[in-house]
Amino acid sequence: MLLIGWWVWTGGWVKWNLRIIHCLFPTTTHLNVDVSGDLRVIFAAGGTGGHIYPAVAIADELKTQNPKTQILFIGNPTGMESTAVPSAGYDFAAVASAPLARPLLSPHNLIIFPYRLIKSLIESWRQLRDFDPQVVVGTGGYVSFPICLAASLKGLKLVIQEQNSVPGIANWVLSFFADRIFVAYDSTIDCFPRKKCVVCGNPIRLSLQQYVSKAVARMNFFPGLGEMGNSEAKVVLVLGGSLGANAINISLLNLYYQMLMENMNLFIIWQTGVEAFNEMESLVKNHSRLILTPFLHSMDLAYAAADLIVSRAGAMTCYEILATGKPSILIPSPNVAEGHQFKNASLMADIAGSRVITEDELDSTTLGTAIEGILENESLMAEMSERALKAAKPNASAEIVEHILSLVKLSTAKER
Numbered sequence: 001m002l003l004i005g006w007w008v009w010t011g012g013w014v015k016w017n018l019r020i021i022h023c024l025f026p027t028t029t030h031l032n033v034d035v036s037g038d039l040r041v042i043f044a045a046g047g048t049g050g051h052i053y054p055a056v057a058i059a060d061e062l063k064t065q066n067p068k069t070q071i072l073f074i075g076n077p078t079g080m081e082s083t084a085v086p087s088a089g090y091d092f093a094a095v096a097s098a099p100l101a102r103p104l105l106s107p108h109n110l111i112i113f114p115y116r117l118i119k120s121l122i123e124s125w126r127q128l129r130d131f132d133p134q135v136v137v138g139t140g141g142y143v144s145f146p147i148c149l150a151a152s153l154k155g156l157k158l159v160i161q162e163q164n165s166v167p168g169i170a171n172w173v174l175s176f177f178a179d180r181i182f183v184a185y186d187s188t189i190d191c192f193p194r195k196k197c198v199v200c201g202n203p204i205r206l207s208l209q210q211y212v213s214k215a216v217a218r219m220n221f222f223p224g225l226g227e228m229g230n231s232e233a234k235v236v237l238v239l240g241g242s243l244g245a246n247a248i249n250i251s252l253l254n255l256y257y258q259m260l261m262e263n264m265n266l267f268i269i270w271q272t273g274v275e276a277f278n279e280m281e282s283l284v285k286n287h288s289r290l291i292l293t294p295f296l297h298s299m300d301l302a303y304a305a306a307d308l309i310v311s312r313a314g315a316m317t318c319y320e321i322l323a324t325g326k327p328s329i330l331i332p333s334p335n336v337a338e339g340h341q342f343k344n345a346s347l348m349a350d351i352a353g354s355r356v357i358t359e360d361e362l363d364s365t366t367l368g369t370a371i372e373g374i375l376e377n378e379s380l381m382a383e384m385s386e387r388a389l390k391a392a393k394p395n396a397s398a399e400i401v402e403h404i405l406s407l408v409k410l411s412t413a414k415e416r
Contacts, residue, residue: 039069039408040133042151044144046075046097049084050163050316055139056088057203058161058404061397065405072131074124075143093131095123099142100169120146128154134408135159138174145170152177157407161400163202163315164340165347167191179407182400184319184393185347200400201393202319207300209323209394217304221291222267232265234375237306237326239296240273245312247359248331249276252310253283254364259371260289266375269305271296307381308374310367313345313356321352322392327384328354329370331362352388353380 041062045055055073062069075081077094085092098116100109124147128136136151138144138160151158152174159180162171165188175181175192183189184202218225218235225233240248249272259266269291272280277294284292296302303309303324311317313332321328330348332341348354355370374380393399 039066039405040131041069041071041404042128042131042133042136042147043071043073043090044075044136044138044147045073045085045141046079046081046143047141048314049080050314051139051141051144052081052084053205053316054161054163054203055137056085056090057205057397058137058139058400059088059090060206061203061401062404065398065401072127072133074127074147079143081143093127095127095143095147096120097143098146104169117146121150124150125154128156135404137161137404138171138178139163140168140171142170145174148174149177159400159404159407161203162188162192163319164188164344165315166340166343168340180403182396182403184315184396187347198399198403199393200403201396202316203397203400204316204320204323204394205299207298208303208320210300212300212304214304217301218267220298220301221269221305222289224288225267233267234263234265234307235267235269235305236371236375237302237309237311238268238270239309239311239317240271240276245273245331245333246276247362248310248312248367249273249280251362251364251367253280255368256290257285257287259368260287269293269296269302271302308371310371313341313348315340315344318344318348319392321348321354322388323394325385325389325392327374327381327388328352329357329367329374330354331357331359334359351391353384 043055043059045051059071062071071090073081073085073090073092074095075085075092076097082092082094096116096119098113098120100113127147128150133156135157136148138148138158140160140162148158148160158178159182160171160174160178161182163184165185167188172191175196178196180198181192181196182198182200183192186199189197189199238248238252252270256268256270260268267289271293274294281292303320303326306326309321309326309328311321311328311330313330318330328348330345332345345354345356349356355374357366357370
């Protein structure tokens with residue numbers, strides 16, 4: 001059983017099944033069109049916003065540089081991407097995904113997973129055949145796996161983008177098929193074939209790259225704050241994630257009112273998460289210096305208004321913190337595969353001085369002490385902000401697009 005598992009995960013099983021699909025759907029010569037005209041790109045992205053939004057950011061940059069670019073997103077029919085992508089203005093096609101179970105050598109992965117993966121590969125092959133792209137961009141997650149594998153078999157250029165400090169299984173396997181690997185941090189190079197890697201940073205949403213003054217942003221949430229012109233005011237932005245972070249919500253619930261009463265210059269923007277909002281709303285007292293919301297749609301304003309961010313340690317949130325130069329307290333989720341969030345948080349502590357609190361350590365006392373310790377130390381806040389901005393790479397999307405276009409041009413030149 002262990003030998004079979006080893007064969008599966010070192011690629012032997014994948015290569016054997018790719019040969020079968022290649023026989024069922026023979027590859028024809030791919031004719032690239034002039035990249036100055038109708039460039040065609042498929043994005044394989046889904047599962048979480050951390051995979052979707054970087055792909056959208058790259059797609060936006062492609063459209064900016066070449067408005068004639070035709071773009072198709074492929075993902076899970078029931079995933080977050082099925083609504084997020086059309087909302088961003090891009091076409092979306094669904095392909096059934098083949099998720100892994102834990103542990104890796106479980107009966108599900110050895111028996112059911114191969115069947116689902118073959119089915120997903122065949123569906124992916126058909127989408128690739130119909131859209132006929134020159135390049136496929138994968139941003140991680142099991143949703144991207146069959147699409148990127150099928151692209152490699154079809155002879156298409158394949159690039160992947162890894163947001164986390166340490167990659168997941170899907171991107172690690174795909175790295176052996178990819179032509180380019182875009183990573184956010186220098187340390188991530190050690191996890192991939194080094195010669196394929198380019199350190200670009202994480203692509204962040206366009207709105208976060210546009211300057212918004214702190215005063216204007218604060219008035220959006222607290223109109224009275226702008227009129228007061230309170231230079232001593234401090235705004236704490238708490239991000240519980242799109243679905244919610246129960247441990248953060250509970251710790252803040254036992255803390256927020258006392259902090260507001262003791263510090264008249266403190267303001268809190270609290271994103272509870274959609275699933276936790278009704279419960280939190282029933283327990284939280286109304287206060288003029290508190291904004292309670294299930295989800296923040298204007299993240300550019302929220303970041304601009306904030307002096308300190310309390311958040312989970314998702315890859316994209318971490319990078320948005322760097323790009324906006326904000327001091328942060330990170331509480332990594334223990335429920336994320338491969339321990340990504342703890343590794344992200346540890347890296348943020350090293351490069352930006354972020355304060356890390358594990359869920360085992362988290363309670364209202366530790367959180368309150370951490371918040372007060374940062375807000376009351378102006379020199380520490382300035383240092384954390386400076387380190388964050390220094391570590392950020394704000395032009396990640398443009399750099400990634402430049403490499404993609406160069407790769408496609410090189411491919412076209414060789415075919416001619």
